[in-house]
Amino acid sequence: MHQSDLDLGVIGNGSFGALVDKQARVVWSCLPAFDGDPAFCALLSPRAHEGGDFGIELEDFAGSEQHYLTNTAVLRTVLHDAHGGQVEVIDFAPRWRHDGRFYRPPSIIRRIRPLAGSPRIRVRVRPLADWGARIPETTWGSNHMRWLLPGFTLRLTTDVPVRFVRDALPFVLAHPMELVLGVDETLHRSLADYAQEAQQRTEDYWREWVRYLSIPLEWQDAVIRSAITLKLCQYEDSGAIIAAMTTSIPEAPGSARNWDYRYCWLRDAAFVVRALNRLGATKSMEDFLRYIFNLASTDGSLQPLYGIGLEEKLDEHEVESLAGYRGMGPVRRGNLAWLQKQHDVYGSVVLASTQLFFDQRLKDPGDVHTFARLEPLGERAWALHDVPDAGLWEFRGRTAVHTYTAAMCWAACDRLAKIATRLQLPERATLWRERADAIGQRVLARGWNAQLGHFTDTFDGSHLDASLLLLADIGLVEATDPRYVATVEAIGNGLRHGDALFRYIAPDDFGAPETSFTICTFWYIDALAAIGRLDEARALFESVLARRNPLGLLSEDLAFDDGQMWGNFPQTYSHVGLITAAMRLSRSWQEAS
Structure with missing residues (x-):
């Protein structure tokens, strides 16, 4: 501790x-x-x-x-x-x-x-x-x-x-x-x-x-505390799940990377839904899906984040009356990221919404009308998959065609094809399968750098990004694919520092990142397990657990040197990562009997 x-x-x-x-x-x-x-x-x-x-x-x-x-x-x-x-x-x-x-x-x-x-x-x-x-x-x-x-x-x-x-x-x-x-x-x-x-x-x-949660055999206390924390971050009136309860706790000391996280980011949606599903927290999952689907029922355009009451405009202001966490301002109210173009959100929402069509426990399962309201999101994903955007990490000063963004656009089309098949809509299934295949081939060709021997952060790029760890998780490649294994190993060599990971190390609008991004460490743990390095994954997971605060809670970032927590708190995404990793790594209940 x-x-x-x-x-x-x-x-x-x-x-x-x-x-x-x-x-x-x-x-x-x-x-x-x-x-x-x-x-x-x-x-x-x-x-x-x-x-x-x-x-x-x-x-x-x-x-x-x-x-x-x-x-x-x-x-x-x-x-x-x-x-x-x-x-x-x-x-x-x-x-x-x-x-x-x-x-x-x-x-x-x-x-x-x-x-x-x-x-x-x-x-x-x-x-x-x-x-x-x-x-x-x-x-x-x-x-x-x-x-x-x-x-x-x-x-x-x-x-x-x-x-x-x-x-x-x-x-x-x-x-x-x-x-x-x-x-x-x-x-x-x-x-x-x-x-x-x-x-x-x-x-x-x-x-x-x-009592009704599905939990793993190991690390039960950690998973239960993370599940309760996730539930505490859900605004029940709308079903929204906020990224964190705070604003402007800096990602690193004096970095001015101070953002207001009291809103709902669509990039997190698919992973949050999956964590709730694995926990068996079906009602919480349904409420969150209701919130997401309320956003998806317009003209198909989506922004990266919304307010807890479905608000679109989240104008950003600096608050002069507060000096900031440990006096490290600025304090920001609102978040300008709502104006950014972040095309991976179409994949996130379709991935999350897929649950509606395949989960028989749900009170209001998806049907052809639900599917018709999702298709405009797929149209956006198809049109935008190779158009530059701000990326998963919401760069404020540059745009590019990000490999992860294109992969999530692939996921949108891929899941729509699977939903159409489930609903026995063969023409729509064929259309979306053709589009998914076209995007997938482009991602695998232009997101791969043969000279470096790993996938890269952007098309025809040369840098690493932790989001590449998710390419197998969303199904674009198999975890056994040598290209994916090589990318995991390259990320371990290039982004890992001690027992934690940077999201990227190339300088951004605020200079070079200084702290580890906790969800990325959990992604790496998942990837290690997926490629067969289970003992290493378990040891790394135990190390992250030891860095929680004394009550078992996590913020967004961890300092590499002294383990201090930085970033907004408690961070939903960090706890989702903990839950998912624990589920993957735990011995089975049968092994205990």
């Missing part, structure tokens, strides 16, 4: 998420949804005002430990003072089934109780408004406080004396106390009873959800 500012826990319920540090301080939460104003923004260092956090501060703090209650998203932190005092803090966002729907308000419930000694604590609740720019207007009553945020009034109901909270006064915690922060509604029942019931019902929900 590596000490890091990203040693954070995540709680949430399908409406919003919050990050809690080792001292039981909520340091990041966008309310009332993932893409909202971060009322708690301490993680990104507000410039003008103290706060942006929700802390349970123990006087003479000496240390803490933190873990999740087994198979749940309920977080337990135990704080120790220098005199033997101990305080337990239970944090969760309520979620359970109620009257045929899920009760999941944008609410953080915090339960605190003394475990030993006579601990003195302060409760500090300091939300900020307008991205940390101002202190919101506050009102208070006999057992509550209210903060008037833009478009949302936040209410704290508590049995801690309100004056103690308002003025952050220290007091001896002699008995358990409850804090319920959320929507501006009066609680018409005992606070203690509600908090107790909410915790029990939320624990029951998560344990029941986990």
Whole structure:
């Protein structure tokens, strides 16, 4: 385990998420949804005002430990003072089934109780408004406080004396106390009873959800934690799964590679769907497919990413009121990548949607009408497969015909041919098979560099790119193909550094990359297993697992030298990679019996 500012826990319920540090301080939460104003923004260092956090501060703090209650998203932190005092803090966002729907308000419930000694604590609740720019207007009553945020009034109901909270006064915690922060509604029942019931019902929900997951024999804890994290990153209203809960945590120290990841990237879609499918998280998968298909039902044109409510315009702005993670700005809100041309998305969406036609568990399987709405995506893939684009990594300063993009366009046509065959549409199957074959031949001819002896990042190119590891995974080549094996070996020699991988090493708009891209390391692990180097793949997988934070969570990037986490957090794609690799590498259940 590596000490890091990203040693954070995540709680949430399908409406919003919050990050809690080792001292039981909520340091990041966008309310009332993932893409909202971060009322708690301490993680990104507000410039003008103290706060942006929700802390349970123990006087003479000496240390803490933190873990999740087994198979749940309920977080337990135990704080120790220098005199033997101990305080337990239970944090969760309520979620359970109620009257045929899920009760999941944008609410953080915090339960605190003394475990030993006579601990003195302060409760500090300091939300900020307008991205940390101002202190919101506050009102208070006999057992509550209210903060008037833009478009949302936040209410704290508590049995801690309100004056103690308002003025952050220290007091001896002699008995358990409850804090319920959320929507501006009066609680018409005992606070203690509600908090107790909410915790029990939320624990029951998560344990029941986990109970129906399909998991491998080995690395069960890691897979379960990754599955819960993936679920926590799904916005249930639309089914969208965000890339991460944060914005602007740099990919490397001082690199200015600071991006807003609180949106849904289509490039991830096929891999996320496959991970959910392998887990047996069918409802989550169906919800995500519904979101994707809502995007695919227009004229066939797609952009690289969308908002959680299907928003197309995600205008990018620099936020001056936040100094940034460890003071490393800029902080960006919105993401200009929505304007880029990224043609692999057509393959990603068709690959993800293929599940609709072959999975008999689904409530609304695909039919000829569904297929007709997918075909315009195939037409785009066919027309654009050899047209320069920004590529998988969304280069802002250059375009090229990327081998991975063309391969994904092949995948779109290939899967449409298979779907048409399944639906007994022979003419359409023939058309899409001919197009897939034509693209495939072009990719294999122009994406291969005979002089270097491996596939390259662009047509007629000379550089390596980790996305080439996916050529066998999507089915363009067999894993036994000598060209693929040679490419995996070249990537191991050229992009691997220690136990992690660069996505590429050629300089881009921001210079040469400095950190490993965690999903690429998982792709390499999968590729090693596919070409028969299983022991090496398992050893590398164990090394990545050791680099998770103490709660089993991953960000986007890892530093090669000290293992520090960088990039937005928690990173959905990293956890998808973990799940997929564990499924591939684990011994079978039969071997255990």
